[in-house]
Amino acid sequence: MPDWKLEVRTRIADLKLPAEVKEEVIAELAGHLEDIEQNPDCGQEVSAALEAVTWPFVASAIQKAKSEEGSMNSRTRTLWLPAMVNLTLYTILLYIGAFCFDERVWTPRLSPASHTPLPLFHPWLVTLPFCGAIGALLAKRSEAPLGSRMIAGLAPSLVWLAVFAIMTAVFVCAPSYFRGFPMRDVARAAFGWILIPALLLLLGSVPFLRTVRVQD
């Protein structure tokens, strides 16, 4: 019986991977050739299988697939990175707006005595569908499932939802921190910071939530 490991090793000598990984690949490919040889009913001749392979192409494809470079964790690629880009863009646009416009009318704030302006009229809101679209698009391009695309699109509002959830918990557990802040103002600010932006982010995300695609 030929030494299949040697046959494979000779053919993919140029494969640049850590020695341990390379040996594992060689053992696996050699095992495949051995199985072809041991199973004549599989419809393949081992010599033909060996010759039919364009080894430099296989080595290159395996190197690309196995390489650590660019092998970003799947969740990072499909969820965290698009969500962070969305959140960063959202924040930058908010600060640009605060710089260009009067901050008092631009920035929704939590203040007592119902001085909390709803961000409903802020020009910043107009930019939110764009932020949502960027998040969902990046997630879609990295082949994220529907849920991840939606989370990436709605990321800023989800962050604010978490912030308000913590605030509400503190409000309930230690109301002294919020002395002078009626609960309705918190709810009002939540409406302005979470619900309205979420709807606009979702509006931008919608085109990227449902598509028919053929996998790359």
Added chain:
Amino acid sequence: MTKRIRSKIARGSGEIAILSLLAEQPLYGFEIAKQIGERTRGSLQFTLASLYPLLYEMEKRGWVEGHWQTNRAGRDRRYYSLTPAGRRQLAPLRKEWQSFFQALDALAGVSHA
């Protein structure tokens, strides 16, 4: 059809074929190729050159994971099993391919061909 589109379709069909098989049981490379060939009556065939780069890519994406195990013949083989992420990927992929074939059928009547 351009080579690029062909390649995308082949790759996509390979992914769903492998995920579907591994959803049933862990298999090693040769068995994956053999079962795909048998079940599709030869319509889909994987060679060593097409199978392993795709398996490694799917492993990198976190859809499958490989582990060495001794097979029935007493040889060490690298078995692949589906990860929870791969399992989650399967349903939307099936839906996408269903939509794809429905669209193609509406356009070209391929199911009656």
